[in-house]
Amino acid sequence: MPYVIKIIAGVISTVGFGIIFRVKPSKLPFVALDGLIACVSYFALTELIGGDFIPNAIAAFLTAFAAEIFARICKAPTTVFLLPGCIALVPGGTLYYATSNFLSQNYVDAAKYLLTTVEVGVAIGAGIIIASLLRIVVFKLIFKNRNKT
Numbered sequence: 001m002p003y004v005i006k007i008i009a010g011v012i013s014t015v016g017f018g019i020i021f022r023v024k025p026s027k028l029p030f031v032a033l034d035g036l037i038a039c040v041s042y043f044a045l046t047e048l049i050g051g052d053f054i055p056n057a058i059a060a061f062l063t064a065f066a067a068e069i070f071a072r073i074c075k076a077p078t079t080v081f082l083l084p085g086c087i088a089l090v091p092g093g094t095l096y097y098a099t100s101n102f103l104s105q106n107y108v109d110a111a112k113y114l115l116t117t118v119e120v121g122v123a124i125g126a127g128i129i130i131a132s133l134l135r136i137v138v139f140k141l142i143f144k145n146r147n148k149t
Contacts, residue, residue, distance in 0.1 A: 003043050010039035010088035018084040027080060030070040034085030038063040042089060052116055053123045059089055060127025068135045082128065091120040 014035025018028050041062045045055035067081035074080075098113035 007036065007039040007043065011035045014038070014084045014087055017087045021080075021084060023080055023084065027070075027074050027076060030074060030081055031084045034063055034066050034070060034081045035088055037066050038085050038088045052120050056089055056120050056123035057127040057130075060086060060124040061131045062127075063089070064128040064131030065134070068131065078132075086124060086128070089120070089124050091117045094120065 011032050015028055015032050018031035023031055038059050042055055042059035045058055049055055063085045064078075064082055067078050067085055070076075070081045071078040094113045094117045098110050098117055101107070101110035101113060
């Protein structure tokens, strides 16, 4: 049951950031779906695999890949769907704890949380980059085959 609440909160925050980023109302359902993909894939992978890097990287990949598809469907830039979609993956909690422990002069815990924050940030970036590269390769293959016929 807690995952259902977290997923609903993640989708609501995704839509909220979509509104803050001034996404057109007609595109908000796609933004919500992208946030849903991010949350469900992250929580499912965390249960299956554990750790921080792999679940975040795969969730970011799936979110970015879905954003690429939604961008083609809606004839809009990918970032319209990608930025709000990835909000639920951002490691705000670990960054808060890193800052709190640093201000409390508990440097060992601060370093631990900061390392986790950086790890998750790199994982999100890697997932997005891999999805973008995959789109480029697939489009080049499609257009290369179209030009041959």
